[in-house]
Amino acid sequence: MRSFLLRVPKGAELLSFLKEFARKNEIKKAAVFAIGSFEDATLAYYDLETRRYEPIEVKERTELVSLSGNISLMDGEPFPHVHAVLSRRDGSTVGGHLMRASVFMVELYVTEVPGPLLERKPWEHGLKVWELEG
Amino acid sequence: MRSFLLRVPKGAELLSFLKEFARKNEIKKAAVFAIGSFEDATLAYYDLETRRYEPIEVKERTELVSLSGNISLMDGEPFPHVHAVLSRRDGSTVGGHLMRASVFMVELYVTEVPGPLLERKPWEHGLKVWELEG
Amino acid sequence: MRSFLLRVPKGAELLSFLKEFARKNEIKKAAVFAIGSFEDATLAYYDLETRRYEPIEVKERTELVSLSGNISLMDGEPFPHVHAVLSRRDGSTVGGHLMRASVFMVELYVTEVPGPLLERKPWEHGLKVWELEG
Numbered sequence: 001m002r003s004f005l006l007r008v009p010k011g012a013e014l015l016s017f018l019k020e021f022a023r024k025n026e027i028k029k030a031a032v033f034a035i036g037s038f039e040d041a042t043l044a045y046y047d048l049e050t051r052r053y054e055p056i057e058v059k060e061r062t063e064l065v066s067l068s069g070n071i072s073l074m075d076g077e078p079f080p081h082v083h084a085v086l087s088r089r090d091g092s093t094v095g096g097h098l099m100r101a102s103v104f105m106v107e108l109y110v111t112e113v114p115g116p117l118l119e120r121k122p123w124e125h126g127l128k129v130w131e132l133e134g
Numbered sequence: 135m136r137s138f139l140l141r142v143p144k145g146a147e148l149l150s151f152l153k154e155f156a157r158k159n160e161i162k163k164a165a166v167f168a169i170g171s172f173e174d175a176t177l178a179y180y181d182l183e184t185r186r187y188e189p190i191e192v193k194e195r196t197e198l199v200s201l202s203g204n205i206s207l208m209d210g211e212p213f214p215h216v217h218a219v220l221s222r223r224d225g226s227t228v229g230g231h232l233m234r235a236s237v238f239m240v241e242l243y244v245t246e247v248p249g250p251l252l253e254r255k256p257w258e259h260g261l262k263v264w265e266l267e268g
Numbered sequence: 269m270r271s272f273l274l275r276v277p278k279g280a281e282l283l284s285f286l287k288e289f290a291r292k293n294e295i296k297k298a299a300v301f302a303i304g305s306f307e308d309a310t311l312a313y314y315d316l317e318t319r320r321y322e323p324i325e326v327k328e329r330t331e332l333v334s335l336s337g338n339i340s341l342m343d344g345e346p347f348p349h350v351h352a353v354l355s356r357r358d359g360s361t362v363g364g365h366l367m368r369a370s371v372f373m374v375e376l377y378v379t380e381v382p383g384p385l386l387e388r389k390p391w392e393h394g395l396k397v398w399e400l401e402g
Contacts, residue, residue, distance in 0.1 A: 001137070003269070005297060005338055005381040007398045029139060031167065031243040033299065035337050035351040037314065045197055045223040046171065056225040063313055065351040065363035066200040066219065066334040069169050070139055070241055081241065083169040083199040085219055085227060085334065085353055087363030089313045091324040093353060095199035095221030105397055107338055107349065109299040109381070113139040113243070129239055130141045135271070163273060165301065165377040179331055179357045180305065190359040200334040200353065203303050204273055204375055215375065217303040217333040219353055219361060229333035229355030247273040247377070263373055264275045 001112040002027075008036070008106040015080055015100065021110070022071050022078035029113045032082060034067040036106035041086060043096030051126035056096050061104060062086035065093065071110070072118040074128060079120060135246040136161075142170070142240040149214055149234065155244070156205050156212035163247045166216060168201040170240035175220060177230030185260035190230050195238060196220035199227065205244070206252040208262060213254060269380040270295075276304070276374040283348055283368065289378070290339050290346035297381045300350060302335040304374035309354060311364030319394035324364050329372060330354035333361065339378070340386040342396060347388060 004025070008017050018032065039061055044053035069082035085095040120128035138159070142151050152166065173195055178187035203216035219229040254262035272293070276285050286300065307329055312321035337350035353363040388396035 003299075003379075003381045004383070005299065005340070005386065006401055009400055010392075031137075031139065031245075033167075033301075033336055035349070043221075043225055045221070045225070047223075048195070054223065058225075061316070063351060063364050065353050066336060068167055068200060068202075068336075070243065072139070081169070083197060085199050085221075085361075085363060087311075087313070087353075089315075089322065091311055091313070091326075091362040091364050093219075093227045093361045093363045094225040095219060095227045096197050096225050105391075105395065107398070109338065111137075111245075111299075111379075113137045115138070118139065123239075124144075127239065130241070132143055133140055165271075165273065165379075167301075177355075177359055179355070179359070181357075182329070188357065192359075202301055202334060202336075204377065206273070215303070217331060219333050219355075227353075227361045228359040229353060229361045230331050230359050245271075245379075247271045249272070252273065257373075258278075261373065264375070266277055267274055 001114055003111040005109050008103045008108055010103060012103045013100060014103055018080040019078060027071055027112060028073055028078055028117050030071040030110050032069045032071060033109045034106050036064045037104040038062050038064055039102040039104050041101035042099040044099045045096055048125045053097060053099060058086055058094055062088055074120040135248055137245040139243050142237045142242055144237060146237045147234060148237055152214040153212060161205055161246060162207055162212055162251050164205040164244050166203045166205060167243045168240050170198045171238040172196050172198055173236040173238050175235035176233040178233045179230055182259045187231060187233060192220055192228055196222055208254040269382055271379040273377050276371045276376055278371060280371045281368060282371055286348040287346060295339055295380060296341055296346055296385050298339040298378050300337045300339060301377045302374050304332045305372040306330050306332055307370040307372050309369035310367040312367045313364055316393045321365060321367060326354055326362055330356055342388040
């Protein structure tokens with residue numbers, strides 16, 4: 001099982017970068033973490049009733065104080081699912097499901113997980129999730 | 135050393151699930167991470183004077199934006215110690231020691247750590263911690 | 269590749285401890301995570317214009333609800349880069365780049381990463397970062 005520690009280029013969109021990084025390195029099942037700083041970002045809260053990610057726009061440079069999630073398969077392609085906490089100049093925080101982020105400087109840690117591959121399949125409320133084990 | 139990436143069943147209480155997962159898989163020393171969404175949860179702040187976890191009730195569906203911690207031994211059994219940050223619809227966050235959480239959808243990453251086992255023993259202020267090394 | 273799970277002694281300054289731990293164990297490239305509790309801490313927001321970390325003083329005991337980052341090399345020595353989220357008695361959170369923290373009780377997870385070593389070199393705005401890959 002491989003692990004990677006690397007810097008994401010300035011200006012990259014983080015989720016697109018992650019998808020491409022996974023595709024290039026044939027990463028199909030991994031845990032993902034990062035710290036750094038975003039130019040701006042869109043987080044979200046999932047509304048079960050409307051079945052939509054309700055966007056939370058963060059239109060300022062923030063510290064990326066926590067990013068965690070994973071890479072698994074959706075429609076046969078590597079798919080990142082990532083949540084994040086951002087902090088502003090005064091230390092106040094905003095968190096949610098990461099929809100999009102413009103990178104200023106991000107340090108990314110990706111570590112593969114062994115065993116059967118995980119594929120996202122339609123579930124409740126319009127979400128796509130993994131089968132339960134066992 | 136083994137690593138696991140899996141979904142926790144809807145309706146499960148997360149800490150009970152973690153204990154049972156560790157027991158079933160004979161995991162005695164591991165790091166633990168997760169993202170997802172909770173139906174509701176009880177976080178806490180430890181009060182050194184009263185020696186009690188002062189509960190912080192989160193009675194709404196939240197995004198689980200950060201969960202990290204570990205599994206070690208207490209009274210010979212696998213014991214999870216976990217802290218979490220939750221986010222609400224507007225992106226505002228609440229954090230603390232995780233006491234209880236009802237899972238909506240949680241993706242869990244557990245990765246074993248080699249070396250001597252760690253056992254929690256009584257320490258200051260009513261807390262149970264690991265021996266220092268060396 | 270080695271992994272470590274350990275308690276940091278009460279009263280230690282976390283970043284100094286991490287540097288010394290890395291030096292003693294010859295850790296040059298690793299991911300770092302922790303939970304626990306701080307006596308007090310200084311977080312920061314990096315101001316690109318003044319090229320300074322603007323300090324955010326947290327002068328109370330907090331729960332360390334998320335700490336993540338890495339160890340790489342700067343001037344040939346192991347250097348920790350760490351971001352953190354702290355929570356107060358009421359669950360409110362404060363986050364940023366970790367500049368200094370006095371440990372009450374911290375449980376630290378360090379996991380080495382294989383491959384070419386990473387060295388921090390001067391970049392934009394007074395920051396020191398890793399070379400991009402490829």
